[in-house]
Amino acid sequence: MAEFRQYVCWSPVTAATTISTEAVSPSPSVFFATHVPLRIRRRHPEAKAEGLGTAVTEEQVRRDFLGRPTANGVLLMPVTGESGTGKSHLVRWVQEKTPSTDKRLVIHLPKTSTSLRAVVRTLLDQPGADTAELAQLRADVDRMSSELDVDSLQRRLINELSEAVTVADAKPGAARVLAGPDKLALLLLDPHVRDHLLQPGKLIPRLAASLLSDRRDREGDRPATFSLTDLPLDIADVNKASDKAKRLLSLITSRPELQTAAVEILTDQLPVAVTAAWNMGGGRLQQAMLEIRRQLAQQDKEIVLLIEDFVVLQGVQRDLLDALIEAGVRGGKTELAPVRTLMAVTSGYWERLEETVLTRAKAATPYLYNLDAALDIDEQGQEDISIFVGRYLNAARVGQEALDNANVAAGAEVPNRCKTCDFQETCHSAFGASAEGYGLYPFNWPALRRAIRARPAHDSPDTFNPRAVIGEVIRPVLVDHAQALNGGTFPDQRFREDYPTAEDEEFLLGAVQREIEERDSGDASRRKTFLEFWGDAPRNLTNLEPEIHHAFGVSLLALDDVVGNASQSATRKPDEPASARRTGVRTATGELPRAIAVMIEHVEEWQGRQSQLPQGTAAYLRNIIRQAVINRCLWTDPVMAEPLITELDRAWPLNSTVVSIEDAGGERLPGTADAPIRFNRNSGNATFFRQLLLAGTDVAGNAAAVRRLREITELHQKNLQQAAQRYRQVTDKDLVLGIRASLLGAALAGRAWPGMKDVDLLDASFADGIGWKRADSSSRTPQWNSLQGMHQNGRGILTERLKVGVGFTRGKTGGVRIIDGTRALPLVRQAAQEWTWRKPESPLPPWVDKAVSGFHQFTAVIDAQCALLQQNIVTIRTFLPSGVSGSETVAAVDQAYRAAVGEGLGPEDLTAFQALLADARQADWRCIERAERDLARAAAAEDDESRSRATLAACAVDRGEDLAVIERFLVASDSWLTKRLQQARLRGGGSGESAVLRVQELLRQWMEVDG
Structure with missing residues (x-):
């Protein structure tokens, strides 16, 4: 029977061949055996903030991707995230679940196929793609791949890059200094500068190598952008360069903004240089892909394109993207096969795409899937991390062949090697296991956490990066350190060097280290690493669980005399220093x-x-x-x-x-x-x-x-x-929102409207509205009066907070006495740029919320009031044609009234009519023309925004009661005169006859207008 001491329950060779850092490398059975649900969030492509969006599963991604209708035959769904977060893993998962059918052609671009030849052949070697043009393009790519080596390709890249920089449009700012054939382009052609750019490790040599050969497992990502380290800023003997190159180098070296501009220019033109160096310029690949789409459209097929790393398409990205987002439906007819594209791309690279391309791409992008949701490496993330690591450890123990034989790729249960192990209970008790029952040996949680933090990815030691954990923790320990474990020297000095203590982890205190050196001088170094990692750096010298000591062959110490041994507290209190050293002060x-x-x-x-x-x-x-x-x-x-x-x-x-x-x-x-x-x-x-x-x-x-x-x-x-x-929620953004709400409320009260002077708008914005009443409220729609009332209920707290945001107080408890107009006026101007209400995406500040209750109907209320005002004018003009004097009309009606009363033909309610006559005599009849001008100004507006502002201005003005009085007077007069007219006709002579005749003439004119 095997002994648990120095036990290795896996084959390092099997582990090495089974575990891969890349999603595309493992077999389907290993892929599904190690797959852990990803932390995916679906969000709109314009949403910037991290954490936004809806959490979704891989299957939801797949269903959405395959089932969502394409827009004009195009659907583009980016999978974004930082390097190592699982983007390629998600694309591979969808690929494994999505076979080609008679209606669907699946094209898969794996992350490891980085050579340009492999990329182009994968895209073009499709059924039916047999035109002469496609054949010629394939032949050209094959020929270039066979004729070029790394040295010749990198020279061609620099030559083409110089040409691309020469003809590129000059950007504004510092970049203009580098534009033209005698500037940055000339620098690239200087032999001494070229030698620097072609040094090992620089971007051009690395890019040339990756373009000519596919990516190997554990190899870094393809370089996609220039950096400051690629610039020739540290040439040893700058005097060997030409005079012009030397002067330009001196200028760039002394000005950081030029260095940044140079990096941006070179990065922007790099794809152009790649396609030109490969004889693929002029959009040849774009036309080829469009031809493939055209042929597949005739076969009634759609394309499903799965790209595991958009960066590997360096040089053909623009052509390919243009072909993918080209509308396939033209004039109602499908001319190009629909294409669904799921592509993995880093968040930053997606945003750096050329603006014109990005705009078109986003038009075909209903969602993007983001994998940047961080999993913290702390106690809260322990369970999820243990599950992830446990699956990989189990796959390494079982091996690819056994996983294949178990039919895991078809959905069968993954074999658990721990279940057949004689040491399962001892091992899991001492080292721990995941929630799924996979042992963590040779790690325990503290050692695993410390090892992960010791090799952080992208300077984020507290963020769990799956690729980094696989490639820098799990695989090395199982493969590179297995011999040390079996030989009884683990954890050795190599482990200590591979996994230095992270900044966020405690060091083993000096006092503990000195105690170890005194008690275990022969194996002190290993015990220090052992206690710091597997013991989580205890504050006092102690033994861990005997099973952990036994497994690694680390002896137990006799520690009965040590204060703070395992039986006592090993944690130092903050106010009790461990050493007796004083400050010396x-x-x-x-x-x-x-x-x-x-x-x-x-x-x-x-x-x-x-x-x-x-x-x-x-x-x-x-x-x-x-x-x-x-x-x-x-x-x-x-x-x-x-x-x-x-x-x-x-x-x-x-x-x-x-x-x-x-x-x-x-x-x-x-x-x-x-x-x-x-x-x-x-x-x-x-x-x-x-x-x-x-x-x-x-x-x-x-x-x-x-x-x-x-x-x-x-x-x-x-x-x-x-x-x-x-x-207080009074940032500039909040204040602009609040001032806009205040202005709209003031418009409802007739105190503000578009076109007013800034100072008047300022006064209206900060007025509390107490005592505000409209003189023309009887002429307002019920909806208008209701909305105004609701706003008035919340206006007090609204304006009070606005004053707090831009005002002086006297003492900490005093009220605001003075408004800072210098600050407030620009905010008012900004708020007055828009006279409609759109609810912001973020929650409204509570002090604004009550004042805008019902404001979602603001535009509808304005439109209804405008219609009512127009109807009022129509009614008035029915009885008072343009050009007819209001005062003369009142005088004529008054004369008719007096004569009619004498003949017994007066209104039924003489008192009411006399009051109406008096009101009409006092009314300002010019209000009719003012209202007509305001309405005409709105009708003549050239665009929707101008029309909306003019309509609000026409409706917001408090016109008093004059219009309502005039309308009531004219309607009442018409009703009385019409009713009594027949009686007047039947009665000839008398003192009222001449008055009746004058009224009849006035009625005739009204009737002509009224039709």
Whole structure:
């Protein structure tokens, strides 16, 4: 029976052939045996912020991709994320689940097929693609691939790059200095500069090599962009360059903005150089792909294109993308086969695509799938990480052949090697296992966590990068360190070098290391690594579980005399230093206060031994710095009401989101990464902290800290004010939104409308509206009056918060007395650029929400009021044709009234009619023409926006009661005269006859207008 000591439950050879860092390399059975559901979020392509979108599964991605109708025969779905997050894995998963059919042609571009020949042949070697043009393109690519070697290709790349830079359009700014044939293009042709650009490790040689050969497993991504390190800025003997090249080099070296411009120009023109070097310019591949789509359309087929890495298409990306997003439906007829494209591309590269291409691409992109949802390497992520690692460890133990035989690729259950192991119970108890029952041996969770953090990808030690974990942790330990484990030397010095302690992990304290050296001098180095990784760096010398010692062949120590052994607490309290070393600082009166001395020692350990700064000490330092900024803030940049203490405690809290100290307690709060005041671990900051702690004692020599603290307060007052603005929700964006709501409400009350002077709009924006009543409310639609009333209910809190955002106060509890017009006026102008209400994507500030209740109907309410006003004018003009005097009409009606009353033909309610006559006599009849002009201005507007603004201006004006009085007078007069006219005709003579005749003439004119 085998012994668990130094037991290796896998074959290193089998592990090496089974585990691959690339999604395309493993067999289908290994792929599905190791597949762990990805953290995918589906979002709109314009959404920028991380974390936005809907969480979806791989199957949901596949169903959406294959089932969504194409727009004009085109569907483009990018899979975005940083390198190593699983983009290619998702594309491979969809490929494995999506076979070709008689209606669907699946074209798969694997990530490992990086040579240009492989890419082009994969695209063109399709059924039915047999035209002479396609054959010639394939032959040209084959010929170039056979004739070119790395040396000749990289020279051609530089030549074509020089030509592309020469004819490229000059960009604005610093790039113009480099434009033209005698600038950057000339530099590329200088022999001495070319030698520098062709040095090993530079972009051109690496790109040439990747274009000529496919990517090997564990090989880095294809280089896609130039960087500053590729520029010839450090040429040893610049005098060997030509005079012009030397002058340009000197200029570029001295100006960083030119260096950035040079990198951008070279990167932009690199694809052009690649296609030209390969004799594929002029859009040949684009035309070839369009021809393939045209032929497949005749076969009633669609194309499903799966691209595992868009970067591998370097040189043909533009042509291919243009062909993929070309509309296939023209004039209602399908001329090009529909094409569905799922492609993996880094987020940054997707956004850097040429603007014209990106705009067209996004038009065919209903969603993109993002895999940047980070999995933190902490206790919360332990279960998910253990599941991921467990599957790979199990696949390495089982091997590809057994997985193939188990039919895992067809959906069969994955064999668990641990179930047949004699040491399963012992191993899982000591080292741990995933939730699916796969053992973590030879890791346990602390060792796994530390190993992952020791080899971070992209400078993100707290972010789980699947590719990095597979390629830099799992595979190396199983393959490269298996012999050391079997030989009883694991973890050895090589392991220590491969996995240095990450910054966020605790070091083994010096006192513990010295104790190890004294008690285990023969194997001290291995025991230190063993305790730091598998024991999670205990604060005191201790033994771990005996089974872990036994497995690695690390002896147990006799530790009965060690304080803080495994049977005791191994954690040091923040206010009890482990060593007896003092600070060495003495005050004039003797010893330092114990609390200050302890905190100074914490700072020394934080800097000198890379230990974590305890939370209590960090909070004490944060409070000194935070309070200094608050005390010196004048609240004038921009002007705003000084916040209350309770508001400051929430807006500018005493924690790491305001003052962040590297590797200090309390640094894991959300938002810490965006803290405005940040301190890295270095000797300068440690000295500053030490002096701050001593500033309250009688120890001299702290003036430098006081000066630096003053600089910090001056630098970060603006950050404090911005934080207060965000807490109060009175940022410029919030204020513009609130002012727009206020202006629209003022328009409902007849106090503001488009076209008013800025100062009048400013007054209306900040008016609380108390006492606002419309004189023409009887002429308003019920919807208008209702919406105005709802706004008035919330206007008080709206304008009060607007004043707080841009006003002065007297004392912390006083109200706003003065508005800062210099700041407020630009905000009003910005708000007045739009006189409609669109609900923002982000939640409304609570102080705005009540005032805009019902504003989603604002445009409809305005339109209804405009229709009512037009109807009022039509009614008036029915009885009062243009050019007829209102005063004469009133006089005529009055004369007819007097005569008619004498003849017994007057209105039924004489008192009411007399009052109406009096009101009409006092009315301003010019209001009719003003209303007509306003309505005509809206009707004559040339575009929708101008028409909307003019309509609102016509409706918002408070026209008083004159229009309503005139309309009632004319309608009542018409009703009376029409009713009595027949009676007047039947009665001849009398004193009322002449008056009746005049009224009849007036009625005749009205009837002509009325039809």
